[in-house]
Amino acid sequence: MPPVSEAPFFAVIPGAQVHQVLEGRHEEVVRIVEAAYRLHGSGDTVNPPSYFLRFPDRPDSRIIALPASLGGTGGDRVDGLKWISSFPRNVAAGIPRASAVLILNDPDTGYPLACLESSIISAARTAASAALAADVLGGARGQRPRRIGFFGTGLIARYIHQYLAGTGWTFDEVGVHDLSAEHAEGFAGYLEQSGASGRVTVHDTAEALVRDSDLVVFATVAGTPHVTEPDWFAHHPLVLHVSLRDLAPEVLLSGANYVDDVDHCLKAQTSPHLAEQLTGGREFLDGTLHDVLAGKAEVPDDRPVFFSPFGLGVLDLAVGKHVYDTLLASGELAVQEGFFHEMRRYG
Numbered sequence: 001m002p003p004v005s006e007a008p009f010f011a012v013i014p015g016a017q018v019h020q021v022l023e024g025r026h027e028e029v030v031r032i033v034e035a036a037y038r039l040h041g042s043g044d045t046v047n048p049p050s051y052f053l054r055f056p057d058r059p060d061s062r063i064i065a066l067p068a069s070l071g072g073t074g075g076d077r078v079d080g081l082k083w084i085s086s087f088p089r090n091v092a093a094g095i096p097r098a099s100a101v102l103i104l105n106d107p108d109t110g111y112p113l114a115c116l117e118s119s120i121i122s123a124a125r126t127a128a129s130a131a132l133a134a135d136v137l138g139g140a141r142g143q144r145p146r147r148i149g150f151f152g153t154g155l156i157a158r159y160i161h162q163y164l165a166g167t168g169w170t171f172d173e174v175g176v177h178d179l180s181a182e183h184a185e186g187f188a189g190y191l192e193q194s195g196a197s198g199r200v201t202v203h204d205t206a207e208a209l210v211r212d213s214d215l216v217v218f219a220t221v222a223g224t225p226h227v228t229e230p231d232w233f234a235h236h237p238l239v240l241h242v243s244l245r246d247l248a249p250e251v252l253l254s255g256a257n258y259v260d261d262v263d264h265c266l267k268a269q270t271s272p273h274l275a276e277q278l279t280g281g282r283e284f285l286d287g288t289l290h291d292v293l294a295g296k297a298e299v300p301d302d303r304p305v306f307f308s309p310f311g312l313g314v315l316d317l318a319v320g321k322h323v324y325d326t327l328l329a330s331g332e333l334a335v336q337e338g339f340f341h342e343m344r345r346y347g
């Protein structure tokens with residue numbers, strides 16, 4: 001271990017500071033996420049399975065632990081843990097479904113460096129990953145889609161729209177569908193006032209949304225598949241299946257399938273996991289996003305294309321470390337004095 005030159009310190013980074021660092025930096029965050037995917041693809045990360053804490057008395061809620069380590073060279077190395085709750089009933093009570101913290105650890109000493117508010121980091125890295133996938137998978141098929149459809153219209157849908165718009169995507173048509181008419185209208189209102197391109201249509205039926213979109217974003221909280229008709233995808237859209245459990249395995253099997261990490265994605269009853277159970281194997285997978293990035297997998301344009309990202313802890317670490325480094329460099333890090341107290345071996 002290298003000599004420790006100064007006493008370890010610990011910082012708390014609230015959501016307002018995270019927002020300040022990331023706001024409007026869509027392109028930069030996409031590049032950070034891409035670099036993390038490349039490190040992960042080259043084996044320079046440790047990203048064990050997520051641990052799901054579930055509650056018998058609150059079956060729709062969960063808290064997930066995502067430990068991870070980001071390798072590489074230089075100052076970007078970091079270890080840590082994301083601890084993220086999903087309580088869907090929060091939405092009716094007027095607060096967001098998801099809340100999270102991220103702990104960053106020093107890779108040389110193991111000392112925790114900081115605790116960051118992480119619902120923003122989580123939404124940002126998810127949206128940046130979706131925008132990257134749209135570019136990489138869509139780009140490999142030629143022309144960018146001009147008609148986008150949002151299936152499920154919560155915070156994640158809003159972030160994905162912001163990241164697409166913020167990285168140069170424009171649309172002729174923006175479709176919206178949600179089980180809740182109120183949420184669909186709220187999202188349509190956000191789209192109108194965002195000033196982004198495209199005629200906004202609220203679709204009453206799931207079928208109309210899918211059939212009228214060439215880029216479909218699933219961001220619902222469905223626990224089991226509710227879209228079961230492969231025929232709805234006969235026009236071969238690119239589908240960002242961010243919520244992971246909307247599509248029946250038969251739908252996935254009608255197209256080409258990409259994931260962020262095979263072992264992560266094929267568990268916890270995700271749609272790709274169901275497809276594995278149905279087919280008895282993983283042959284239905286066409287590659288990872290990194291495979292396409294690295295030119296090791298092709299993307300067809302004569303079938304629908306599905307991207308199902310499980311969401312890797314290394315992405316949170318990469319974006320969280322960027323926030324930490326930015327605040328450290330600008331002298332704005334809120335250090336907690338005396339956080340580590342018992343520091344001398346014999347008192």
Ligand SMILES: NC(=O)c1ccc[n+]([C@@H]2O[C@H](COP(=O)([O-])OP(=O)(O)OC[C@H]3O[C@@H](n4cnc5c(N)ncnc54)[C@H](O)[C@@H]3O)[C@@H](O)[C@H]2O)c1
Pocket residue numbers: 086088091097098122123126151152153154155156157177178179180183219220221222226242243244309310311312
């Ligand atoms: N893969 C990843 O990396 C990743 C990361 C973050 C979040 N997510 C997932 O994204 C999803 C959305 O998160 P959010 O914070 O926006 O949630 P949210 O609760 O804010 O919004 C979800 C919306 O989906 C709607 N909905 C639920 N079931 C539906 C259905 N069957 N059909 C149509 N609409 C339906 C709800 O009415 C709500 O408006 C969650 O499932 C979350 O787990 C995935």
